[in-house]
Amino acid sequence: MxxxxxxxxxxxxxxxxxxxxxxxxxxxxxxxxxxxxxxxxxxxxxxxxxxxxxxxxxxxxTGAFTPPATVHYQNYENAWARGDFSTTFTNSVIITFIKVPLGLFISAMAAYALARMRIIWGKLILLIILFGTMIPFQVMLAPIFTVVNSFGLIDTYPGIILPYLAFGVPYQVFILHGFFSVIPRELSEAARIDGASDITIFRRIFLPASIPVLAALLILDFVNTWNEFAMALVILQDAGMWTLPLGLMSFQGQFSNDYGQLNAAIVMTVLPATIVYLIFQRYFVSGLMSGAVKG
Incomplete structure (x- = not known):
């Protein structure tokens, strides 16, 4: 054998x-x-x-890709001071760190309600929300400015955060709704038998299970909010309220011939978004794939 x-x-x-x-x-x-x-x-x-x-x-x-013979760190110090990046950086941090977590929390609650709670006209509400993903915000800049100005919110944090939320939430609801829909109903039903409310089920079952999806959405939302330019240019007209992209635009106009400082300003502008991506990148692909699957 x-x-x-x-x-x-x-x-x-x-x-x-x-x-x-x-x-x-x-x-x-x-x-x-x-x-x-x-x-x-x-x-x-x-x-x-x-x-x-x-x-x-x-x-x-020297050549474009030739390493510097002498490292000139002063470019970063000079660019930070001359471009007043301490102000624009602070504004970007405030706006991004309020908008991104708040948007994810609102989107998660809305997606859970539409996916797992019995709501009258729930499918119609979902379609209306998803319609928001089809509208480019660039074509809405003039109406947005009119609405924000009518509420007296020009050059304020709420004036820029609220439009960011309005255009960011629909896409996040779409992804999270798809993910919540495929979570077995036996989990929530067993929790209801034990006396758990919808808030408890959402907090203890759905939120922990959706961490990869939330991490992927956090990366996308953080990068989009941090780098957003057009809406900030329209709503934030006072230089003291500018975000980093607006500050970089102004710096480029003033010091376009100082290539060292200009590129140092670019590095400082994109570095925070790069760090956030590197921290959460292991969740990125798996999270979006999970949210794209529907039962």
């Missing part, structure tokens, strides 16, 4: 090894493609970081 089994096992192993070898060119091609794409995406960031650490003379005399 052993004499017949061994050759068969060897044949299967050889077949698997041969199949793996046949797949090698495909895998090599895939890796080459991924490396090329990574280089294309990383190259501008390398250029910006290297330039931010050079003097203007070094930028003119």
């Amino acid at each position: 052993s004499t017949t089994t061994a050759p068969a096992s060897a044949t299967v192993a050889d077949a698997g090894y041969g199949s793996a070898r046949r797949r090698d060119p495909v895998l090599i091609g895939l890796w080459i493609s991924l490396v090329l794409v990574a280089v294309v995406w990383i190259a501008p960031f390398v250029f910006i970081v290297f330039t931010s650490l050079k003097t203007t003379g070094d930028v003119m005399t």
Whole structure:
């Protein structure tokens, strides 16, 4: 028996090894493609970081991707002071750290109510909310300005946070509604038998289960809010209320020839969003895939 089994096992192993070898060119091609794409995406960031650490003379005399011979950290100090980035950074932090958690909390509650609670015209309400994802906010800038101005909220934090919420919540409700819909009903029904209310079920079952989705939405919402420019330009007209993108625009207009400081300002503007992405990136793909699946 052993004499017949061994050759068969060897044949299967050889077949698997041969199949793996046949797949090698495909895998090599895939890796080459991924490396090329990574280089294309990383190259501008390398250029910006290297330039931010050079003097203007070094930028003119050295190659774009040549590391700085002498690291010039003063570019960051000078750009921070000359561009008044302490003010714009504080405004961006206040707006983003209020809007993002508040928007996620409102979206999670709305998605839970529409997915698991019996609401009259619930499907119609969901369709109306999802209609908000189809409207580009750029075409609504003039009406938004009129409404915000009529409430006297121009150059205020509520004046910019409320429109951000209005255009951010529908997409988040769509993703979270899809995720909540596939959670087994037995979990919530068992909790109801034990006397749990909807608030308790939402807080102890659905919120912990949706952490990957919430983390993915947090990344998207943080980056979009942190980098948003057009709506902030319309509503925040006082320089003392500007966010970082507006401050960077002003700095670029004043010091466009000082390449070292200009690129240092760019690095300081995008660094917080990059840090947030790196912290939560392991949840990003799994979270969006979970939210995109419907039962």
